[in-house]
Amino acid sequence: MSQSINIALIGATGNVGEALVELLEERDFPVKDLHLLASSESAGQSLSFRGRQVRVRSLEAFDFTQVQLAFFAAGAEVTRAYHETVLAAGCSLIDLSSALPLEQAPCVLPELGIEGLPALAKPWKVSAPTPSAVACALVLATLKPLLQPQQLQLTAMLSMSTLGRSGVQELARQTAELLNARPLEPKGVDRQVAFNVLAQVGAVDEQGHAELERRLAAEIRQLLGLPALSVAATCALVPVFFGDSLALSVQGDADIDITAVQQLLDGAQGIELVEAGDYPTAVGDAVGQDQVYVGRVRAGISDPRQLNLWIASDNVRKGAALNAVQIAELLIKHYL
Amino acid sequence: MSQSINIALIGATGNVGEALVELLEERDFPVKDLHLLASSESAGQSLSFRGRQVRVRSLEAFDFTQVQLAFFAAGAEVTRAYHETVLAAGCSLIDLSSALPLEQAPCVLPELGIEGLPALAKPWKVSAPTPSAVACALVLATLKPLLQPQQLQLTAMLSMSTLGRSGVQELARQTAELLNARPLEPKGVDRQVAFNVLAQVGAVDEQGHAELERRLAAEIRQLLGLPALSVAATCALVPVFFGDSLALSVQGDADIDITAVQQLLDGAQGIELVEAGDYPTAVGDAVGQDQVYVGRVRAGISDPRQLNLWIASDNVRKGAALNAVQIAELLIKHYL
Known part of the structure; x- marks a missing residue:
């Protein structure tokens, strides 16, 4: 350089x-x-x-x-x-x-x-x-020595900045209209997003997947070098200006050692692990930061081969x- | 009667x-x-x-x-x-x-x-x-003739009315403070929920699960008569007043016939299926209604034995x- x-x-x-x-x-x-x-x-x-x-x-x-x-x-x-x-x-x-x-x-x-x-x-x-792929792949790559993922399930609660500046402006506008009890006419998005959750970003294909969901899955597979990895992704829009919140479940091929997962995440490059009992949020932790925040590290309720995580990440900056x-x-x- | x-x-x-x-x-x-x-x-x-x-x-x-x-x-x-x-x-x-x-x-x-x-x-x-269990169990019971679930993954994006009237008031108060650029002091919840997503509801136990998540899993198992069903649940709070949004993935034991799933859901008692390409939202569809709204019915991106759904439900009313x-x-x- x-x-x-x-x-x-x-x-x-x-x-x-x-x-x-x-x-x-x-x-x-x-x-x-x-x-x-x-x-x-x-x-x-x-x-x-x-x-x-x-x-x-x-x-x-x-x-x-x-x-x-x-x-x-x-x-x-x-x-x-x-x-x-x-x-x-x-x-x-x-x-x-x-x-x-x-x-x-x-x-x-x-x-x-x-x-x-x-x-x-x-x-x-x-x-x-894409921002969610950055966050997920960073976490999963960190865990690679411990965990061969068989299947991923991701629910991505994306902020309105996913749609660019117009998305941010639309959330602000809709929120102000509603708080002032004025009639709402959505612009740019097709319905009310203030105080609501939209189940998809953009149009879906014949199989029902949004382009972003397919892209995200393909990117994670490529970044992890696991072309056959099963990935299920739901990308929703939440009434948040900046910062993405991801609920990620990883199915492993053996019982997962949660303490070892925490040790790998703690201090990994680009990752900030939030202590057990506490949890990170997009706005409170991730926005404006270079790291991806991880919390709620736990096994499945009834499946010890499953790892569940919560990830908060600045979609504009690190993402x-x-x-x-x-x-x-x-x-x-x-x-x- | x-x-x-x-x-x-x-x-x-x-x-x-x-x-x-x-x-x-x-x-x-x-x-x-x-x-x-x-x-x-x-x-x-x-x-x-x-x-x-x-x-x-x-x-x-x-x-x-x-x-x-x-x-x-x-x-x-x-x-x-x-x-x-x-x-x-x-x-x-x-x-x-x-x-x-x-x-x-x-x-x-x-x-x-x-x-x-x-x-x-x-x-x-x-x-x-609990409201999310009502919605999930209703949908899964409807699909029982077609689909023996092996594993459920649920991300529940719960509205602030989950916390009762004080939750609703806190979201309104925080939103108004932020829009007026006044300093925010959270009350009742432990941090900013307006324009943010909180990764858990209440405290978590030593394994990292919230009481609500364990309860939800146990209720779904009991209602479906499947005591060994693996359920992974993440309950988050979103800045929505009323109405819950659920991203549900069901792992079946055989390839899932999506057309047959849609036919079973369409017109089932208590369920309103939204047409393919469209999707239901908590505020736009479910709130004030007796039915549970279902949309985004699709297989996994790479796994034909997986069914993914979006459910919107009025947590106070039907829930x-x-x-x-x-x-x-x-x-x-x-x-x-």
Whole structure:
């Protein structure tokens, strides 16, 4: 990481984009020039980086031969529309939008290093996993010496920032309307989310799974190197602004030693274990933090081969922006 | 149900107590005299029943020989303190507070009839199952012809009314404080619940399970007549006033025919199946309704022997008060 590189950040005005800019500065990332890009509607705004204001420019006209690495932090359509242009310009990319198939752009968990990854040819493209996959894979990878998972069950209670800034604004708007006893007209989501729980994120396919649920399952399997692992995922939206809450059950192939699980989690890189009896929450613990918080570590009520956990994680920071910057730090050491 | 009976309602001023009074009237329950009881602090209030105001009296001084049936809808401590007095007076009881062991007071799901119940001697005591157990057992009993469950995984996203009226008030208070940017001091719950998710309800035991989680598992096993069924339950509190959202996974012993599952659920007594692609929510569908709403019916992403469902249910009405009145209707036909 001795040499500084030029970076393009696509989707600079979104929640994750802003967090990326902050983290590139905070972590003293070797950026030479930072190019902030967005759709032409958002272009013209400015963000602060290393004490100066950087103007957000239009993505359409940008020449990617000027940069070595691009972060895609806008919507999946933007990645789909521009990733080939970026690669054709010789620029590598990290996709935070889950737009690219994992076979083409493998997902990376920085804590696991590059050992499990296929060799990357320049310019490379990799996927930053979805926030819940980051949290689950980090915990399960930590437990790998102890526990070969046979089956995962995940209920992900996702915050409204999963939908980007508009999701956060919609929760605030709906909550205020309801508290002021005004009639509610949902925008952006299809029904009341304030003081309610929505059972799915986006549309579902013919089998009833949301794209996010399938992606999450595929990412966890790839990150753990367990292509046959059975994963059941339900992703719901809860009336929370930031931070995800995950109820995770792991079926092992033998009785699980809960004390040993706690010892492995306690002090593992990127994980903060909350003491037994207490529990972490998204807002009270995880939001604004780099670690993933784990609590409620217990066996099944009647099944000693089962491990149940509660995970709270900042979906914007560790789940997305920090993880992507850590991916960049890892990969430019080896591949740039 | 030809003969009218005298009834005592303990905990008349709570959420569930008020719903019970409404339902006894709505369903034209054969009540002769209705005695509303509460702690001495709440005594003195009045509730409307059949067009007149009924005064809430103090539980301490009440003579239970005047009544044939008592509903316990106050806290578990109240049931523990008074149930023996009630039975000694020859009065049968339905406990809505989960205070009595299931071996002593079996739980009843009215839709299943009395066939699975042990014979009850007068005065009898039965438990009204916890709201999530009602919803899950109703769905699973409907699916019994098709599916022998081997294992259940339940993530219950419970509304704040689970904690009674104080829980509802605390969510309203915290939400208003936060929207007005005032400092938050949690009361009744131990941390911020507005715009957050709490990973457990009440304290946990040495194995890490909350009492509610163990109770729920035991109730589902008893109601389904499957004492060895493996049940994993995580009960969390979400910032919702009324209505529970349940993510339920059922592991079967053979591939599950999803179309047949939908056909069984569609039109089953007490169940409303939401069409594929759509999904039910607690607030948008279930609250105020007598049915349990089911949606997101699907197999596992990679496991055809797994069934995943989303259930939304009114925890105060079908989950507690209506179910208890239906229990009373069923049992007084046979046992009073």
